[in-house]
Amino acid sequence: MNGLVTIPAKPERIIGASIGHDEVILALVPVERLVAVGSFSKDATYSNVYQLIQEKPEITRDPETIIAQDPDVLVTSPFFAADGIEALGRVGIPVVQTELQHDAEARINNILLTGYILGEEERALEFAAEVRERYESLVTVTAAAEPKPRVLALTQYSDNLWTAGGDSTEGGVIVAAGGINAAEEAGIDGNQITSLEGIIAMDPEAIIIPQPVEFGAEEFKTSLLSNEALANVPAILNNQVHVVESKHYTTLSYWNIRGAEDLARMLWPDAFSHAPSPNFSLPE
Numbered sequence: 001m002n003g004l005v006t007i008p009a010k011p012e013r014i015i016g017a018s019i020g021h022d023e024v025i026l027a028l029v030p031v032e033r034l035v036a037v038g039s040f041s042k043d044a045t046y047s048n049v050y051q052l053i054q055e056k057p058e059i060t061r062d063p064e065t066i067i068a069q070d071p072d073v074l075v076t077s078p079f080f081a082a083d084g085i086e087a088l089g090r091v092g093i094p095v096v097q098t099e100l101q102h103d104a105e106a107r108i109n110n111i112l113l114t115g116y117i118l119g120e121e122e123r124a125l126e127f128a129a130e131v132r133e134r135y136e137s138l139v140t141v142t143a144a145a146e147p148k149p150r151v152l153a154l155t156q157y158s159d160n161l162w163t164a165g166g167d168s169t170e171g172g173v174i175v176a177a178g179g180i181n182a183a184e185e186a187g188i189d190g191n192q193i194t195s196l197e198g199i200i201a202m203d204p205e206a207i208i209i210p211q212p213v214e215f216g217a218e219e220f221k222t223s224l225l226s227n228e229a230l231a232n233v234p235a236i237l238n239n240q241v242h243v244v245e246s247k248h249y250t251t252l253s254y255w256n257i258r259g260a261e262d263l264a265r266m267l268w269p270d271a272f273s274h275a276p277s278p279n280f281s282l283p284e
Contacts, residue, residue, distance in 0.1 A: 007094045010119030011072035015059060019047050020100040021075050023253040024111060026052060027127050028120045030283055036069040045212045046247050048255040063087040075117060100252040102172040104135050107254055123283050130281060131254045135176070138261055142178030145268050151179035152204035152235070153249070154194075155211040156220045163194045163202075170210055170249045173256055177263035179206070196229050203233060206240040208263065210249035217243045242266055254280065 013035045016022040022041040036057040044050045059065040074095045085095045115124020153170035164170035165188030171181040182202040211217040230236045248259030265272040
């Protein structure tokens with residue numbers, strides 16, 4: 001937190017400087033209190049709250065665009081530039097930097113911390129309980145499900161194949177859904193470039209493609225299924241290659257739980273034959 005300025009007890013003009021922060025903020029306060037957003041938060045490809053904020057002004061990491069919106073507080077990640085924080089502090093705009101992490105407990109803690117920052121402790125407790133209940137209801141079933149399939153998250157951008165190993169957002173979704181992350185099992189950490197030989201060696205029973213359809217997800221799926229070199233990989237052999245909603249897998253927020261719920265329905269259709277859960281609640 002910037003130590004030179006004070007945050008109002010209940011800030012009315014709030015800016016979040018990433019999609020994940022905007023998603024958490026809008027779970028806790030009415031949309032009127034979020035006064036500006038980054039362009040990606042308004043993009044349906046990446047954002048789970050885009051439909052709420054289309055009329056909001058856009059800001060960038062340039063302090064001048066933030067200052068122009070006269071916010072009471074900016075909530076951002078540790079990656080926001082130090083000179084930008086200093087510039088905002090000089091004009092009396094407090095900056096709070098919070099981590100966005102993909103494990104369940106850190107997600108809950110960030111909701112509670114953000115609620116404290118925004119003066120919405122009661123709503124934060126309520127919403128954290130909602131998120132926790134959905135997560136625990138899911139993993140109670142998936143943790144007991146056997147045998148666990150080996151799942152590989154795979155995307156293609158330009159000429160590179162990418163997979164998501166341990167300590168990745170996609171990997172956390174796979175594990176919560178009751179799968180084994182094949183890339184993590186192969187010793188891969190984070191998001192790394194792989195190859196056709198790597199896919200064969202990891203031998204997944206299911207492949208998910210958390211890549212936007214606008215950026216070639218369906219074409220990539222077709223290329224995998226038709227590649228003779230991959231014909232004996234179980235996921236290809238059994239037609240278990242699925243294009244999934246990328247923003248549920250790659251945007252760091254509680255919406256990752258929705259991704260895990262949807263994946264669990266693919267992996268365990270008999271255990272999740274009921275209708276999908278509704279969207280998360282919004283503040284009144």
